[in-house]
Amino acid sequence: MKAKNACVLFLAVPLFAQMQRVLPKYDPASRDRGKTAFGAACGFCHGQNARGGEGGPDLLHSVVVLSDENGKDLRQFLQNGRPDKGMPAFNGIPEEQAKDIATFLHAEVLGAVTARSVAVNIVTGDSKAGEAYFNGEGKCKTCHSVTGDLKGIGSRYDPVTLQDKAIMPRGGTGFGGPPPGPQQHVMVTLPSGEKFEGALIRLTLFHVTLRDAQGMRHTFARNGDVPKVEVKDPLQGHFENLSKMTDKAMHDITAYLVTLK
Amino acid sequence: MRRLLILLALSIAALAQGPLDPKLLLKSAIDSWPTYHGDYSGRHYSPLNQIDRSNVKALSLAWVYRANTAEAGAITGGEVKQGDTPIWLSYLGPQSIKAIPLMVNGIIYVSMPDNAWAVDARTGQEIWHYFWKTKGGIHIGNRGVGMYNNWLFFETPDCYLVSLDATTGKERWHKMIADVKQEYFCTPAPVIVREHVLVGMGGDSLDVPGWLESRDPETGDIQWKWYTTPRPGQPGAETWPDAYSMEHGGGMPWQPPTYDPDLNLLYVPTGNPNPVMAAQSRRGDNLWTASIVALNPDTGKMAWSFQTSPHDTHDWDAAQVPVLIDGIVDGQPRKLVAQAARNGFYFLLDRTNGKNLISKPFAESLNWFKGVDAKGSPIPNPDKDPKLDGTLVSPTSTGITNWPAPSFSPDTGLLYVGTEQTYSIYYLTDTTNRPQGYGAIERRLATAGNYLRALDYKTGELKWKVPTTGGPQGLLSTAGGLLFGTDGAGNFIAFDAENGHPLWHAGIGTASNAPETYMLDGKQYVVVAAGDSLYAFYLQ
Numbered sequence: 001m002k003a004k005n006a007c008v009l010f011l012a013v014p015l016f017a018q019m020q021r022v023l024p025k026y027d028p029a030s031r032d033r034g035k036t037a038f039g040a041a042c043g044f045c046h047g048q049n050a051r052g053g054e055g056g057p058d059l060l061h062s063v064v065v066l067s068d069e070n071g072k073d074l075r076q077f078l079q080n081g082r083p084d085k086g087m088p089a090f091n092g093i094p095e096e097q098a099k100d101i102a103t104f105l106h107a108e109v110l111g112a113v114t115a116r117s118v119a120v121n122i123v124t125g126d127s128k129a130g131e132a133y134f135n136g137e138g139k140c141k142t143c144h145s146v147t148g149d150l151k152g153i154g155s156r157y158d159p160v161t162l163q164d165k166a167i168m169p170r171g172g173t174g175f176g177g178p179p180p181g182p183q184q185h186v187m188v189t190l191p192s193g194e195k196f197e198g199a200l201i202r203l204t205l206f207h208v209t210l211r212d213a214q215g216m217r218h219t220f221a222r223n224g225d226v227p228k229v230e231v232k233d234p235l236q237g238h239f240e241n242l243s244k245m246t247d248k249a250m251h252d253i254t255a256y257l258v259t260l261k
Numbered sequence: 262m263r264r265l266l267i268l269l270a271l272s273i274a275a276l277a278q279g280p281l282d283p284k285l286l287l288k289s290a291i292d293s294w295p296t297y298h299g300d301y302s303g304r305h306y307s308p309l310n311q312i313d314r315s316n317v318k319a320l321s322l323a324w325v326y327r328a329n330t331a332e333a334g335a336i337t338g339g340e341v342k343q344g345d346t347p348i349w350l351s352y353l354g355p356q357s358i359k360a361i362p363l364m365v366n367g368i369i370y371v372s373m374p375d376n377a378w379a380v381d382a383r384t385g386q387e388i389w390h391y392f393w394k395t396k397g398g399i400h401i402g403n404r405g406v407g408m409y410n411n412w413l414f415f416e417t418p419d420c421y422l423v424s425l426d427a428t429t430g431k432e433r434w435h436k437m438i439a440d441v442k443q444e445y446f447c448t449p450a451p452v453i454v455r456e457h458v459l460v461g462m463g464g465d466s467l468d469v470p471g472w473l474e475s476r477d478p479e480t481g482d483i484q485w486k487w488y489t490t491p492r493p494g495q496p497g498a499e500t501w502p503d504a505y506s507m508e509h510g511g512g513m514p515w516q517p518p519t520y521d522p523d524l525n526l527l528y529v530p531t532g533n534p535n536p537v538m539a540a541q542s543r544r545g546d547n548l549w550t551a552s553i554v555a556l557n558p559d560t561g562k563m564a565w566s567f568q569t570s571p572h573d574t575h576d577w578d579a580a581q582v583p584v585l586i587d588g589i590v591d592g593q594p595r596k597l598v599a600q601a602a603r604n605g606f607y608f609l610l611d612r613t614n615g616k617n618l619i620s621k622p623f624a625e626s627l628n629w630f631k632g633v634d635a636k637g638s639p640i641p642n643p644d645k646d647p648k649l650d651g652t653l654v655s656p657t658s659t660g661i662t663n664w665p666a667p668s669f670s671p672d673t674g675l676l677y678v679g680t681e682q683t684y685s686i687y688y689l690t691d692t693t694n695r696p697q698g699y700g701a702i703e704r705r706l707a708t709a710g711n712y713l714r715a716l717d718y719k720t721g722e723l724k725w726k727v728p729t730t731g732g733p734q735g736l737l738s739t740a741g742g743l744l745f746g747t748d749g750a751g752n753f754i755a756f757d758a759e760n761g762h763p764l765w766h767a768g769i770g771t772a773s774n775a776p777e778t779y780m781l782d783g784k785q786y787v788v789v790a791a792g793d794s795l796y797a798f799y800l801q
Binding site for chain 1: 346348349440442443444466467468469505509625626628644645648649650651652653684686688693695697698704706707709727728730748750751752754763766
């Protein structure tokens, strides 16, 4: 696939990475000096990015590195080396250089834990098959039109968001999904026959709350089947497709929607 | 008269603050709640029946305790020094009580991340507050305290085990469990079996090893450690490609274990393997991750293991409660362990030997497995591993269910569990030979139905379900024919345990832990947390 289809995915995992996080800050100059020093002295065995190389382990998982503070523990370790495992001693390594190397390694660990995005092409499907799905099995055209509501949708969203929305426009089960889509509609019929309808705000075993066309909020107590509550979901078709959706159909439909420029 | 006074004095003393009688741990909780699930079985069931189907409508509020997290006025501890930079500190903001409180001799002991309290179980008044000054770590939750004699034990987000004097709240000692610098964080409630304080941990961002350890309740010294992945040459090593992958294979045991005193076996559910979602560097089943493991509490030696998610690639750990059921199968009395697992499978095993009896999906949306192998473990479909262009998978990494305690009622024979049928698209992002941490991202799309479900424990068949707003939830069943739980929309509810009909409810906000119950002064209390508050109910 051509690079123009490449897009950026924003990391939605891990859960706790979404939360407010106090992260350490590293001096970029020290990190850069450390990177150069590390590359020259350590890169052959441990790799230029410290993730393992010719015989040397991945240092981002090293307990010595993770436990180090400001190069103190690391310097001590380097002065002795680990001769039994073929790691030479770096006797006399200056304190400042050990600190720079430590800064580089700590920044690499931070980068691995908090990586936020990656450039990748996700448009791998067959757009013709996607078009066939749209008009056939997926029954998408029951509600949508490529010359109407979906006109130009391939230009409006990046492919990842488009893939999300094609499968489920509502989202809202947590982090990283698409913004909430069309709301459910509810009709409440009181024993008197009086009816209230509008956007469903909340439905529990005990209450139903809606917002009517005038923007007024109404809450009714529920007692079993009284009052009568009828919910209609504009996304019903998406839910019906969801349980049957194959990855091939998902990729094909995305490939098709991307062409709707 | 004098004799009467002495008797009276003795009976008052018996009701006052004081040490935990270890015999209480070996039977169903009546006038105490001395360990995480009330007893060791993990059934989260109470034989109390003062509150029952006929009178639960009259249940009313006894008191509310709002957790006081102010450092001022608290007894403080911690290893942080002035000017230290916080380490991996996250998940800040308002905390909720996820802990299941203990109630011993009229005192409630409850905790949140960095905090523990003693509260008068009759009045809801705070007795003491202990505050731990944190070095950092992920403050996602704290699941409770453990008690031995007059000592309390709880874990902190920066992974210390802290022991307090239950009478005063003063610290006896604290010991480091794991190094927060390596992204460990600690949430479990310690479980105490005789002279063993059983301690687990969490942390899956940095491919570090996991273990369960046993500590001495007096000194805090380590008695044994059991690593959740093997080392080269040990049984299970054949399910990993090399020493590096197993040593960095994760498997955090962050759910408190259950225990059978007759068999003297702990049932430890282990966490997911690492790297979490990019699995190209750990081909194989990855034992003993995502497994229910039976350990001897005196030695830490493994008796048997059953894997619920071989070669997991979706963060579906087995850290759900292993529920011990003494049941009848094919007319024969059997010692069983049941688990409604995060991956959506219900498992029933013989807990003497780990032999599988039932493996059956308990939600309809699962789309990730090809079948079940000869041992009863699901066979994952590799087409549903995270891929560069995305795979649509149910459930999300949060699972069909999760850590909150399910409940089993021996009266109805039903296992009650809160569920959600969610979907995510999983994108592989790290294609290197040695991926790190998660190595994939997840876009959460939808839930196609959340339910409180009641399963027949013998077959895993659904008996009934009630729609809810939330999914996983803590539950309590009682001999009063009741099931206490929530609708996920702010109501605490007493359901009819036979059929799921709601009989009573209170809009206290969505419950954040599993409810518990005990007798005090001849009254049955039901205590539950919602957000930062504990609510106690009884029949007035």
